[in-house]
Amino acid sequence: MAADRGAVGSPPRRSAPSSSHQRQRDKMQIPDEKKSTYCDLPIKQQRRKLVQAVKDNPFLIVTGRTGSGKTTQLPKYLYEAGFSKHGTIGVTQPRKVAAISVAQRVAEEMNCSLGSLVGYQVRFDDCSSQDTAIKYMTDGCLLRHMMVDPDLTKFSVIILDEAHERTLTTDILFGLLKKLFQEKSPNRKEHLKVVVMSATIELVGLSAFFGNCPVVDIPGKIFPVKEIFCNLIGPKDKENSSYVNAVVKVTIEIHLNESAGDILVFLTGQSEIERTCELLFQKAESIDYQYDVQDHSIDGLLILPLYGAMPTEQQRRIFLPPPPGIRKCVVSTNISATSLTIDGIRYVVDGGFVKQLNHNPRLGLDMLEVVPISKSEAMQRTGRAGRTSSGTCFRIYNQDFWDQCMPDYMIPEIKRTSLTSVILTLKCLAIHDVIRFPYLERPDEKLILEALKHLYQCDAIDRSGHVTKLGLSMAEFPLSPNLTRAILKAASLDCEDLLLPIAAMLSVESVFIRPGEAEKQEEAELRHQELSSQAGGFNDFATLAIIFEQCKSSPSPSAWCQKHWIHWRCLQSAFRVEGQLREIIRKLKQQPDFPRESFDGPRQEILRRCLCTGYFTNVARR
Incomplete structure (x- = not known):
């Protein structure tokens, strides 16, 4: 299972290298440059x-x-x-x-x-x-x-x-x-x-x-970084996923041909990272790890995924130094392009793309889209190779892609996403004139008015634009207003147990493993369909609740996830989130004016009512 293989528990036990790989091992000498402190x-x-x-x-x-x-x-x-x-x-x-x-x-x-x-x-x-x-x-x-x-x-x-x-x-x-x-x-x-x-x-x-x-x-930069255009993709490739195969090719060539130093690979998200790791694992030899954790490695290459949905303790493993003679390869989203410093990185593979949140006003939805990065972001990625020693950045795209597809700076998030959560926060801070608020770059007034309309429909603000008691309660949750409204409706009916698992599952990345190989893909889809049918074919929300409940009640949750092609790491994160949300609900319910309602009906009907309360904008008439 790709997700499990990528999670390295402890450093591998050393074994004598085979003669066929001696040339590679000879290259893995510690460079003479002294690391900066x-x-x-x-x-x-x-x-x-x-x-x-x-x-x-x-x-x-x-x-x-x-x-x-x-x-x-x-x-x-x-x-x-x-x-x-x-x-x-x-x-x-x-x-x-x-x-x-x-x-x-x-x-x-x-x-x-x-x-x-x-x-x-x-x-x-x-x-x-x-x-x-x-x-x-x-x-x-x-x-x-x-x-x-x-x-x-x-x-x-x-x-x-x-x-x-x-x-x-x-x-x-x-x-x-x-x-x-x-x-x-x-x-x-x-x-x-x-x-x-x-x-x-x-x-x-x-x-x-x-x-x-x-x-x-x-002024100044610690170590120089050489920049290389690999010319593997161009402007015509910006709409397809050929960059994943190009990234794998460049990574393997670096490992086989370059001197010592760890590799940092930039991709767009969890699915692309898992797919890239799987492609690397296909070329791998199995080596055993202590504590019953197993990974695969191209001889001398330790492959570690990194994305936001991973549990904190899993993310911390990327900072551990690899054993002598082993090169570390971190396959990451854009989270490694900021203040995150991974010692030993000398080679950066820039995939040239990033997932960007864009608001579709017609659908009323925020959608994640894969887009080319900006030139400033590319320079930020390049700098990762020069933090502790001189390095090289391999850009898989060509000069035309740089010139034609990559803007100088990314469009600020405030000009391309829904403002509902932020406007609610400003209202809670007693800032009522949100249109004249001092924005660094003023968003489209239509986005502000759309957010105000949505908050009014959620009963988070009243007709005069002032935040309501319900709106103050909604601001307690680090979730989207739609999901928060559904949770509070469930809490008022004393059935938050129905919504909290769903909310927790929606707060992590996709829990479904979709392997690249055709055979395994069919098996995974079959297992996922079985889980959906157990939910009565109701909807994706009920399926997520079934996955959460069955995994949590299983005597061996990790084995259950492996059997059903579910990311165990994501489920672990969801369990923690559910506990935190339950604590917020507990505190709110202690308030004497917390609303109470009653409804006698089947479980599925209560769930529908709560979801429709929060996601009323997604309702259509048949």
Whole structure:
């Protein structure tokens, strides 16, 4: 099973290499270049200037090439300069994997346990304490902090890292922080500082947005990276999946022909990663691992998948150094293109595509689409090969693809996705005039009006546009408003057990394994159909609930998943999410004014009613 083979538990036991592979092993010598440490990063030369600039300015923009040390070192400099005396130093990341890994790295450098002086907070996971002085978190977590404490009284510095990602939440944070300083709230601490950091972002407009604030540039890059166009795909290939086979070909050639160093491969999502791993595994030899975990490896190559739906402990395995003589190959989504640093990476294979969330106003749905990356994103990926030594970036596309298909920057998420969740958050923050809110780039007014209409239909806001009690309850959940509304309907009927498993399953990536081989594909589809029939052929929601319940009640959940071609890793994540959502419901039900309803009917009918309450826009008349 591809999903299980990709999860490496412990380093393999060494065995004597065969003579046929001796030439390859000879190449796997440790390079002479000394790996950089935090002591010799380019940012060190700017330490005094940076600290003084933060002291002197409410807003500051820090830019510098990938690998300059912005993410790990600046929070430490500010802590050592005494900023934490006035509150926590908060650092945001667009993705939870980056927030966790950077927090671990900084905790190691500061010789403290994770969760004490240095901690992190991501969705469904809080590893921080009262003593935490440097707190890494996702931008969504900071936004939720502001819902409870709009003036950020517990923070002394807010660092918005990886600003070039321009996520929907980051753009809203830009506006909220600007508004916080404009209004001069009496509760806001005078020493609160905001730092915006990015390796690749349009600086003039961002500086003007924050009142022409100063920009500090950190010059230099640690190690040079050679860039190679492999010319395997061109502009005509941007609509098909030929890039997967091209990525596999380049990866194998790197392993067989290049000197020592680990490989980082960029693909679009879980299914492409699993397919790529399977293609690599087809060329593999089986080697046994301790603790009954098995993997496959091309001689000397350890293949590790990485995507957002993987459990945290599985994701952390990519940071473990491989055994001597073994080359690590991480096959990842775009989460590895930001602050995530994997030591030993010398070769990057850039697939040239990314999954992008786009809103279809006609259907009223957000849809994930595979699109070419931007040139700035390509440069960000290239920088991954030069973090700890000199490296090479292999771009599988050609120069024409670069010129014709790749924009300079990606369109910000705020201009291409549904704004319903964000508008609800702004309403909960008592920002009623959402059209005149200070956006860095103003979204289409139609998207704002569509979000307001949807929230009104959900009873989250009233006719005057003010948030309702139900809307405040909906904002407690880190889920889409549609799904949250369905959960609250089920909770009011005291049947949240019906909806929480479905909500948890919808919060992780697809649980269905779809193997590439025709024989295995038929078997997998048969198993999936069996599960659907057990759900009474009702719909996909009921099928997800059946999978959740049967796996959880099985005496051997991993074996059950293997038999039914279901991703065990995704189910583990869903179990954790379900527990967190249940705790939110428990707290809400303790409130005396929580709505209560009753309905006598079969289980399927109650489920239909709850789903229709949340997904009423998806209902059609037959």
